[in-house]
Amino acid sequence: MASSSVLSVAAQCVSRNASSLSINETHKGKAKLGGSTLRFSKSSGRISMTVAVNVSRFEGIPMAPPDPILGVSEAFRADTSDAKLNLGVGAYRTEELQPYVLNVVKKAENLMLERGDNKEYLPIEGLAAFNKATAELLLGADNPAIKEQRVATVQGLSGTGSLRLGAALIERYFPGAKVLISAPTWGVVPWSEYRYYDPRTVGLDFEGMIEDIKAAPEGTFVLLHGCAHNPTGIDPTLEQWEKIADVIQQKNHIPFFDVAYQGFASGSLDEDAASVRLFVARGMEVLVAQSYSKNLGLYAERIGAMNVISSSSESATRVKSQLKRLARPMYSNPPVHGAKIVANVVGTPALFDEWKAEMEMMAGRIKNVRQKLYDSISSKDKSGKDWSFILKQIGMFSYTGLNKNQSDNMTNKWHVYMTKDGRISLAGLSLAKCEYLADAIIDSFHNVS
């Protein structure tokens, strides 16, 4: 077991009043301290305390399970092979496979530095300019819901933090309500699932999805990915979204959108918000968690928002006050830096236009890589397998259809790092590496069971 450290402490024996008889008392015996003992010896007016460090209150605490996605990056870093390829975490990389800081972000930060903005606390709900810009980005500035002030927006710590705020709101006001998420989805939440991915078509199991949403008890919260589904890359068509909205309305469910890739799916910020806008246009009450991690490359700044679109402005006011009340004992108020960057970029027309162009460029690079990967695999693989799902899927990720063993083969034999569910992040793929990846996928698919 661990060695205990013994420390010697000399305590001045100063004139003590009656309330400190304790030290004198212990001269009569030893004080027991949860496993260790306190001994006193007195010499020349000083009492020295030799004390063994207490048994820790947190003795026996086990290591927490490693985060599956972050673990991939760690393993990648440890790999010494030249051929290694990191297709694990969903962070955008350039063709040279370097992280990319958007030009508009650099410009916004320079502006902020020049202005010498102060570092005061933000209000609990976050930066007002940010909240306004964010709601407008999501719904469109002239959306009736915004005009009617039915949107409660609270700045959150990126997508995760915003989801957490939403979850806390649900927990408080709908204790015992069911939450339904797609199978698969991002994260480690142990809730009920609705069918989503069909391995036979490597596409959407639409029938299964509708059935499961219908079967859920009335008033279930249904988690939906606004666009660029993570991990599959498979999005419903607009027609399918209409049907999904139908069944959600029929069952009186409440839709909870996770919008982490607005702009990344199609390259168009508006197009990627179509699903959310469709639901809101029907007058449905909707929760939306948003993130700027990917589309503005602000991963490390933790900037996002929780939006609740409700049926009245009065209700939105009340909901916002409760979101604030939940945020205060979590972190008091959200971090300022990312919020100011977003507010500057979205709020300055020239920067906003530049952002749209950079967004198109990033989404464009990924589309090109998809095409090249598909072309490489199709030309190399003579088995007749249909690989077109690579082109049909959208956004940063592709669900390859590889199982766990095959994914392991990708890593062990080919030094291609991905998650065990067969997900690859195309954001980490360069045109130059497509041929190599094609070889790896073909080998893993055909030669490993």
Next chain:
Amino acid sequence: MIMMMILSRYFNSRTARRFVSTCSGHGWWDKVRVAPKDPTVKVNESFLADPFPHKINLGVGTYRDDDGKPFTPQCVGDAEAKINRYKLEETNSSEVSSKFVMESVKLAYGNDSFVVREGLYAGVPTLSGTGACRLFAEFQRNFYPDSQIHLPDPTWPNHHNIWSQAQIPVKTFHYYDPYTKGLDFDALISDVKNAPDSSFFLLHPCAHNPTGIDPTEEQWREISYQFKVKNHFPFFDMAYQGFSSGDLDKDAAALRIFVEDGHLVGLAQSFAKNMGLFGHKVGCLSVLTRDIKQAAAVKSQLEHIFHSMYSSPPIHGILLVTMILSDPTMKEQWKKEIKIMANRIRAMRTTLRRNLEDLDSSFSWEHITNQVGMFCFSGLTPDQVKYLEKQFHIYMSPDARISMAGVTPSNVNYLANAIHQVTRISEETSVCM
């Protein structure tokens, strides 16, 4: 009735659903009531709404300079300019975090501290002090679901919310003595002794918020001893290191006494006030452990908790703090600036007290200079607080806590006069202070 029939027919056709927003649809949030306003926010809002030109904001505890303006230390400005995040690879985020934690624990426990040298701590960056407290509360709940937290009475109000939200019941222990306007030490010790063994206690190691009253060194040693006897867990919330005495090491003395005595403490640190980084939400949670294996386990559990809350902490503030603490020149600069801030506040305390005494106030105002840190627990009654607001446009917390940071050479006379007026009136109407 007819309206309902019409509506229900509409619900069966798809086009009609587009009009739901104009009909009274099912309101999911009808049961949601308006949340009570956070008291500090309320004070701030009232202040902002007040058009009176000589109004004074003594509510929120953010440092102000002699002109009443927000103050960003020079070292922070220098660090901002130097940060070149464009070279930062995401993979280095965890390296930066580790460096940040190392510098933070050195600051708190001492550069030569045994626990730091041997790595006997689990440390993670947090969303400032609030985040550190909440993370610890969640951790406490995970491993001691039946435990409680003992908070000093009074304490920063949000402490109550934090542990309650983490579903840990709150108990209070005696701290402030309204008669002496000082520490109720005997009652404090009594409460420590009477609490069940192995209780979790929260302590402010310096510049207690809201009272500004800190135990003496002797008193801290006694508290530490009693904690040992009872095997209590000491959790320190250190939000003002440097603001009490102006000296970072002196202000950490209580914490270091406990560590010397062998306590495996928990510590929440905040850089909001002492580095002026309020909006960046930079803090650190550390939990001391017996060995490095346990340290790794505890750290992994803390990470597991915050991963599900917000994945990772915001990097900008972490970069600033790390740069300042690891660059000797910047660190020296910072130490100087802290002294300046602490001295300014002390000067205002002296001036305020002197002014009140010069006005021949019949009350004792020595608590103004006895108390330390950003806050003065003035001892004014709720009525007097209201009166100050209405008649003099002076804003403070409902518990009569004054943020001395909001006092400046140009408003201290006005403030003294106002307090004098308000207490004199009370005296004349025989209201006891």
